Amino acid sequence: MNTPLPLPPLVDGVALDLAPHRNNAGCLARSLIVAEGLDGFGRAFSTSGLDAAATALGLPAQWGEGEPDNVACEGQTVDVGAPERVTAVRVAGVASGGTTAGVFRLHGDDGTVTPVRLRLADFLSRQPAEDSTLFAEADFLYDIGGRTQRKAQPRIWLATVRLSEPAPCTRLELPVNPDLHLFGIWLTPDGS
Helix, strand or coil, X not given: CXXXXXXXXXXXXXXXXXXHHCCECCEXXXXXXXXXXXXXXXXXXXXXXXHHHHHHHCCCCCCEECCCCEEEEECCEXXXXXXXXXXXXXXXXXXXXXXXXXXXXXXCCCCCXXXXXXXXXXXXXXXXCCCEEEEEECCCEECHHHCEECCCCCEEEEEEEXXXXXXXXXXXXXXXXXXXXXEEEEEEECCC
16 A cells, blocks of 8 residues: 655635535445446545545545536636736646646626636646646545456646736636546635
C-alpha cells in the first residue's frame, strides 16, 4: 500500500459549496457496481489513500458507498455567497477520456462575465496538465464491473488559473462537459 501523499497547500480563498451539485459517484470504499463512475463505464477511485483529501474537500460522510462525491460538469451554476473580486480559480478534479479543457464563467453582480479556461488531466494520467499539480492519489482503481486494478493509481489534480486582473464574481457557471469531474473549487479574493 502507498503512503498517502500530503495535500499541497491551498491558497487562502473561498471554498465553494458543491454539495447541492454533486451528481456523480467516482470513489468507492469497496467493490460496488456504479452506473457511470468517472468515465461512463463504472471505473472509480478506491477510497484507500484518499482520507485526507476527502476531509479537505468536505465530501459527504457516505462517500465511497455510491453517494455522489463529485460534480460532472453540465453547466451548473454555483453560488459564491458574498460577492467577491477574484484573482484566481483553483479546482480539484479530473478528466475522463484524456486531458480535457472547459470554460468556467465568473458572473459579476454588475452583469460582467469573465471566461476562465481550465484544463485537467485524465484521472489515470501520470502527468498533470498545464498549471496543475497532484492533489491526491488513490492506492488502486475499481475497473469496469468492480474489478480491482492494483497497478492503476488514479489521481485527483489541482489546477490553478490566475486572472490577468481581478474579476467580480457572485456565481460561477461550470462548463458543459461531463468528462470534467470536480471535487472542490476555491476562489482567491483580491487582496489575499
